Amino acid sequence: MTAVTGEIISFEEAIQKYDPVLGFEVHVELNTKTKMFSSAPNAFGDVPNTNVTPVDLGLPGVLPVVNGVAVESAIKIGLALNCSIAEKCYFARKNYFYPDTPKNFQTSQYEDPIAYDGSIDIELADGTVFTVEIERAHMEEDAGKLTHMGGSTGRIQGAEYSLVDYNRAGVPLIEIVTKPIEGAGARAPELAKAYVAVIREIVKNLGVSDARMERGNVRCDANVSLRPHGREQFGTRTETKNVNSLRAVEHAVRYEIQRHAAVLDTGTPILQETRHWHEDTRSTTSGRPKSDADDYRYFPEPDLVPVVTNEAWIAKLRAELPEPPAERRKRLQADWEYSDAEFRDVVNAGVMSSIEDTVAAGVSASVARKWWMGEISRRARLAELEPAELGVTPELIVELQGLIDAGRINDKLSRDVLDGVLAGEGTPTEVVEQRGLAVVSDDGPLLEAIDGALAAQPDVAEKIRGGKIQAVGAIVGGVMKATRGQADAGRVRELILQRLGVEG
């Protein structure tokens, strides 16, 4: 019996029978102004084949020149991944024929990557820490973009022809390769997602990449193999390409574990091949088997001279590194006195930096959290935006909170004020005045509303008189309704109890 494509067993059963080993190749596009080897702009979304020079098109007689900033970015990434930096390294030609590479080779690095032997700690949601060893990080260039025409849904299979845009050809890439990751067990899919998230965070924090996965700034190839528990030798691996969101990385690793297990259960060996990830069906299909076409005949790039580093240069770049994300999180959590659960929610909601800025603007950490995790997150969910994209500034929150603290508005009114500010009606104070939103602080109208509410619910009033103080909420509710929310609920409660001659 042979497992056909699409046949899988349950994840739990797969993990019970087999031990997964992972490996990742993550490509990071740098955000330099120009390409790796030419002065063409490194930009996304421009008219096809306009961000190109003769170098990028591989025209005869051209000579590449290395982008110095890209080299420094590569070294910074290496340092952030706790790698050793090569004293001397070379570029190499990786030879293959494919229309996305006009030169018929990709300029890359082979035996001497610029950074090697690193490691990073990956913290999972429950606090478990896995150390992932980094094999190497090397410099190379991106390929052009192919669009397959005439087939079904843009797939290469069945296409009649393809169109090529070389704007992306030559964009600086750093490829980060892990050593085999063992021992993750059932946490493998979660670890995969967390690893890519950490790499994305690191390169974004370094400022060397825009790190937008939806634009392909960070792309992951996920290697998966299974072996029976207790065996040291690795099983045959597959490399799943095109997993370009965090969720997809998690799902692809999970799917491949289930698929490998189903194949191995039938006694069939795994075919070493690339697999393609399909987001729509959440499954992989066979790509290209390893073949003699993968003999890339690397040789040193004769048109580029070696990169030689020295201690002073590396020390200078090390001094420019920002605080590592993991250490920053630890420091902020301690400063803000958030519980582990509170802090995790803040990180997952993507509002940590916003809270940091808001605290710096002058409110307490708990108030900043209330705003970003409450009202602003709620609006972001409705608008399907990131909280930071709503246009709420730290200064705006400081002013809103100041109005609340001064008793001029309450929490409920502050939402209306925020509506007004975001609709461009002015500052919070201006919106309060223009919309007439100030809390009713004059006791006269409040007492009138209280008397009305008490008269409307005489049985409740009687209960309160009889000592059932908790019943006061119903009367407060009535008053708030009557004043259209413009009363200070605390003050209303006080006045009701006073009116009924009951001690609060």
Added chain:
Amino acid sequence: MAEINRDEVAHLARLAHIDMTDDELGRMAGELAVIVDSIRSISEVAGDDVPATSHPIPLSNVFRDDVVGQTLTNEEALLGAPDDADGRFRVPAILDGE
């Protein structure tokens, strides 16, 4: 004498996308063997302490400032293209014949 057989030459020719006749494969196998032997004689002179040379001139760290320079226009970029469409290079079906 190095041994380069016809199969190895045929493999290299396939990787390099070069069509070769049977006669050419046989002749090239002999010529490549001589070339490999010639290069090998250099290894005999250079000991393990001599690193491989990638460049004859001892230069390193030739870098460019990260400043945008002149680019080709879309029309210029496509001038040498055998075929184009929608401002892009048009290439035959990639998987055809595989």
